[in-house]
Amino acid sequence: MKKSVLSFVIDQWSVVPPVETANLSGQTVLVVGANVGIGLEASKHFARMRPARLIIACRNEAKGKVALAEIEQETGYNGCELWIVDLANFASVAAFADKFEKEGGDLHILVMNAGIVQPDYQLTIDGWESVLQVNHLATSLLSLLLIPQLIAAGKKSSTPSRIVIMSSELHYWITPAKEVQASSKPLEMLSSQEWCIPKHMQSQYGESKLLNVLFVRALTDRLQSVTPLSAVAVNPGYCYSQLRRVWYETTTFSVSKIALAIQERLLAWTAEQGSRQLIFAAVGGRDNEENMKGGYVSLGRIVEVADFVLSDEGHKMQDIVWKETIDILSGVSDKIGQIVRDYLVVPDSPIN
Template identity: 35%
Template sequence: MGGFLGFVWRQWTMKPKPLPSTLSLQGKTALITGANSGLGLEAARELISRRISRLILAVRDPSKGEAAKEDILSSSDASCTIEIWPLDHESYASIAAFGQRVRGLDRLDYALLNAGVKMMKYEKSVAGHEMNVQINHLGTSAVSLTILPCLRRTARKINAPTRLTVVSSEGHFWIPFKERHAPHILARMDEPSSFGWQQQRYYTTKLLNVLWTHELAARLRKEEVVVNSVNPGFCYSGLHRHSAGIIGVFLWLFAWTQREGGWCLADAVVGHEGEHGAYLSEQRMTTPSSFVLSKEGEAVQKKVWDETIAVLRDEGKGVDTDIV
């Protein structure tokens, strides 16, 4: 796992499958961030095809969310309540308001944190952090904390674990992560000189997703909330819109369709009930990078957690960091 030849082999030989046709999600509620296009939208279609009762699409641009809703409804005869909720990972006020709204739900069975960007050049977010770090790591981490109370409450209500799944990438295998040696990892990643070659920063934030998910899972009881990360595979997606050059050739040669990527996400959200703190890839539990499993990785994982909580406490007014 993790090498280029292995990547090519899996992309060419493994074909994702949809959820079992016999599966019914009737009566359940799911939430998907970054769901107005790409793999998030396809995952939404898949859950609807399995008769989920309520689906919340969390999007930065509500108008695009409404367009996605109309697109879903026009291509499905399923009876499902679809709601569009605004969520901006650059704004802690937006995240806090979103979390407060989630707390008002009568239940939340599944949460798929899919929102992300792949910026190829250094860009600072409105919050002041490098854009990939803000959207992919800090924003996602803050959202994961704000929705935990509802996930826990639902688990107690239905006497069964709920699910929290964070989208990562196989690219977390492929980066040197030199920032780990800095006194303050996240502060170092905010410095333009640390950005690295084009896709390196994106992949590093996907490693942060795996580390965060591992630590969060370690702090939660799997009887309440099952927490995993998932690699959806290399797929055609708007995620690559900032990429240039050879990426088009790679997409043509190796990419799965958006629909297949959505199947992988849906599988991670509703399947694998006995797997907690796992890294899912090719629709099964697999081994994350050797760094993640190493003693150094464990120490860095805790450091990233502590630094992230410190940032959210300092900047994320309204984001509850004391719930785990």
């Protein structure tokens, strides 16, 4: 599928479908990146569905406590818990997963909403370019580490568990450079200082959102059809969000800030409207679960992904990125290899 600027504008001017609802009694929901914006609004919607536990995972404890109070005040739900995790630190992610293994119990819905935009090249404490680590590597790490709890919940329930990973329609306009596609270690290349010149940093966020789609599809390829777990990528649409605050903070030319403000005024949805897409990806489409597996949600329905993702080149890169991701994350946590062996299968692919 190709997406034009006109189709993007039409989508943004479309009526946003109402929020999906479900009975979440007895279930545990985890929202990562929940203290502001879309994640916070999604958490409020989950709270209104009264799950047994709603865990909001945030990097900043003070902001998380404010979000916790806001959720309880607006929904009357008092089963929300605040846990701390920093996706820019692999050790924090691994510690979070260890804590969940001990204290979290079964997990029915995992929403990986956290993400960053960073116009300048910055390394995390782990030595990876920050956007690549937060949006792809750490997101994939926590998703994989929580697979045992997700599958356990799905086996005990009549409803498969869900992993929801925030992507973006920006992936439609990203075609990785030929040298990235040809590399046996594209993530290493995308993270290198040599690659991350200002021109390439402009598309780094979009690249990370493409990687999210590839990860969801690669994971789905490796889950047996009988496994009670579905992975879904979601496009929240173009929304008012603190994601773009870095541009307001760092842009020196007032005309650029004015242009961004006008663009948001003309096109942006509210964070609550964007959150409805996350909710649909988490609880919607239960009448056709097979259609949801590996799917890409936009405007409250499954839509086709970008042509590159569906191409032979896209399939090849998907498998290469999966292999590199697993190799990297296996060096972070010795649990990754065991989870891959115990819960996933090897698809019919020459890469594996």
